[in-house]
Amino acid sequence: MDKGLLLVLSGPSGVGKGTVCTALRKRAPELIYSVSATTRVPRQGEVDGVNYFFKSHEQFKHMIEHDQLLEWAEYVGNYYGTPRDFVQKTLDQGLDIILEIEVQGALKVKEKFPEGVFVFLMPPSLQELQSRIVGRGTESEETIMRRMTAAVEEIALMQHYDYAVVNDHIESACSRIQSIITAEHCKRERVMSQLLDSARL
Numbered sequence: 001m002d003k004g005l006l007l008v009l010s011g012p013s014g015v016g017k018g019t020v021c022t023a024l025r026k027r028a029p030e031l032i033y034s035v036s037a038t039t040r041v042p043r044q045g046e047v048d049g050v051n052y053f054f055k056s057h058e059q060f061k062h063m064i065e066h067d068q069l070l071e072w073a074e075y076v077g078n079y080y081g082t083p084r085d086f087v088q089k090t091l092d093q094g095l096d097i098i099l100e101i102e103v104q105g106a107l108k109v110k111e112k113f114p115e116g117v118f119v120f121l122m123p124p125s126l127q128e129l130q131s132r133i134v135g136r137g138t139e140s141e142e143t144i145m146r147r148m149t150a151a152v153e154e155i156a157l158m159q160h161y162d163y164a165v166v167n168d169h170i171e172s173a174c175s176r177i178q179s180i181i182t183a184e185h186c187k188r189e190r191v192m193s194q195l196l197d198s199a200r201l
């Protein structure tokens with residue numbers, strides 16, 4: 001069976017990764033979402049096992065030490081990581097999976113899965129990015145400033161991605177990502193049929 005597609009969606013905090021991902025999964029319910037582990041405290045309305053697996057520092061350390069994370073990173077004072085087994089099992093079943101993670105983690109995934117598809121979500125401007133984080137109303141003023149500083153560093157690493165998509169309008173951004181997924185599937189099918197042709201006696 002062919003393996004599924006590993007799609008990594010990154011971009012600065014507040015650009016709209018979560019929003020776009022939710023809209024994308026409504027359009028394409030077959031796309032499996034990788035739920036991350038984090039030491040961050042839950043925001044209002046966040047549910048353990050749905051938005052994140054919320055862990056203590058000890059539990060997160062245990063996951064690292066037992067090689068249970070495909071990647072992990074410290075981001076603005078908290079730890080975040082992708083549970084390894086779920087990703088591997090999903091791909092082995094031939095299903096597509098999406099990881100919504102920050103840049104350091106995405107680059108670690110790229111080392112392990114260079115065949116993955118890496119999409120960087122861009123804000124229309126830094127000013128709009130700041131007003132989205134502020135408008136979400138979840139972060140303190142200090143955290144907003146730290147996330148904006150991280151955003152500038154993250155945007156500088158965009159060159160390592162396969163695609164950049166501007167999140168101007170949610171539905172347009174979703175359509176662009178869906179086109180990328182379709183194109184990547186076509187590319188893989190073409191490579192596979194070329195391989196089969198060359199193997200034919």
Ligand SMILES: Nc1ncnc2c1ncn2[C@@H]1O[C@H](COP(=O)(O)OP(=O)(O)OP(=O)(O)O)[C@@H](O)[C@H]1O
Binds near residue numbers: 014015018019135
């Ligand atoms: N295209 C858009 N136009 C206007 N507002 C948007 C757009 N996309 C997302 N937003 C808003 O921006 C805010 C941040 O979005 P979201 O929480 O999805 O960002 P994020 O990248 O997942 O952030 P984080 O990395 O911090 O989790 C939300 O209030 C969301 O409603």
Ligand SMILES: Nc1nc2c(ncn2[C@@H]2O[C@H](COP(=O)(O)O)[C@@H](O)[C@H]2O)c(=O)[nH]1
Binds near residue numbers: 011017083106
């Ligand atoms: N490297 C990883 N980054 C992750 C993961 N899960 C989420 N994230 C990213 O962290 C920041 C902050 O998230 P927030 O929920 O506190 O706003 C954001 O960029 C997320 O995409 C992960 O497993 N690994």
